[in-house]
Amino acid sequence: MATAENSILGLIMPTDPRWTDLASVSLEEILTDHAFCEQKAATQCISLIQIYPDKPDLVNALAPIVTEEWGHFRMVWSEMKKRGFSLGRQRKDDYVNLLLQHSPKNLPAGEKLLHRLMICALIEARSCERFRLLSENLEEKALRDFYYKFMVSEAGHYRLFIDLAELYYPVQQVRDTWSLWLRIEEHVLHLLVPRGDRMH
Template identity: 50%
Template sequence: MLRLQLPTDPRWVDVAKMSLEEILVDHAYCEQKAASSCISLIIKFPEYERMVDVLVPVVAEEWAHFESVMEQIRKRGYKFGFPRKDEYVVQLQGFVRKGGSRTDQLTEHLLMNALIEARSCERFKILWKNLADEELKQFYHELMISEAGHYVNFIQLAKSYNDPGKVDQRWAEWLAFEKGVMEHLAIRGDRMH
């Protein structure tokens, strides 16, 4: 369903399990950024009413995820640290096409967000399948389902505002680009992406 062209390196989960505190802190910031990204789309493209209506509850859901991750951090006696530069997202942002119509600009941002949600969904599935902590396994299972829904929202919105064939073509380009990003990112246990 996600169509990611390169699965996460299997070694990532082993490294992540050894630095669970770091993963949870990075995950909390990812959820905060996801909420902020949706807010940014709403502010930047307010004339796209259906998009606004779809994303308003996503903002609330992403913020609820942030609160849930914070609860997991506190429950385990971990410390909430400073945000980290998300090299994965920075590289994706560099692939966003500039210019074109407002609809084309919106499509670019929707596809970038869809890709981030897809990769997060994949990572959550890996954590769900591989963590020993039963509570965290269930936690990541629920988040995996939610992220899959957000991914679908972004793709459907893009296709509702732009030619579906054009969206599919550009989505294929995004997927190919993301594969290249993943091939060159270091495997780090302190990063969700």
């Protein structure tokens, strides 16, 4: 059953409610994983700018997002330091790896950007949904407020990636490709066991 929030974001599968229970018991793990997610979000935007320097609208849109995502990393890291947590090693990101494994094969060169933007939008949408759950369910009020800010910010990024796709591709093609990715993500979530030490 899709929630109102999910239908705004388009996500097919709501997060298993057990995830928030699990997440609250592994605060150090979830903050660590979140810190790495923010780093990856920043490097993903840098990488898009490096691959598509010939698209000034994309460069203009993503350059400030690099700064914003890096700012998110710094916010999470500072929250971790306050609690005496350490960053630890980066972990395997099963969610993103499975999404990439399920990418359509042999895409024409001209469609690669569209699929990359859709994957970015999807990760933002799912992160936004998880941040909402954390902002509603964590015990500590300061952390609920902390996650509310991330939810708002990642919702804006989800919209930005969809808008960028619509700038370079026909709206119907973007809608069809977005629907395809929503179905891929639904399948990927069925393959993953909800874990309280991961954002996804």
